[in-house]
Amino acid sequence: MTMILYGIPNCDTVKKARRWLDDQDIAYRFHDFRKDGLDPGLLQRWIDVLGWEKLLNKAGTTFRKLPDDAKAGLDAASAKALMLDQPAMIRRPVVEQDDRVSVGFSADEWRARFAR
DSSP states (O other): OOEEEEEOTTOHHHHHHHHHHHHTTOOEEEEEHHHHOOOHHHHHHHHHHHOHHHHBOTTSHHHHTSOHHHHTTOOHHHHHHHHHHOGGGBOSOEEEETTEEEESOOHHHHHHHTOO
């Protein structure tokens, strides 16, 4: 299965991850949340595997700009609705490969994960 890297192209972490993959000569397909959309079933799978708390980027500008009432009392359903409505609220990048899913980028972790 080809690796799929999900994110938005102007995100600094996504840029670092893509540059790292390119430098390591690792093939992947990039899926832009904004341009290519986000399937609700796919997001639910990520929530099931990783947990919505790990996926929702509360430190990001998009989340911080939300009204306080939208941030209060978050649960899996409300977090999923927020992420579907505004995919920029998803911590990035999300990577799928060989039925594994992960979120975030760390060169050290990726070096161990993708060692040939």
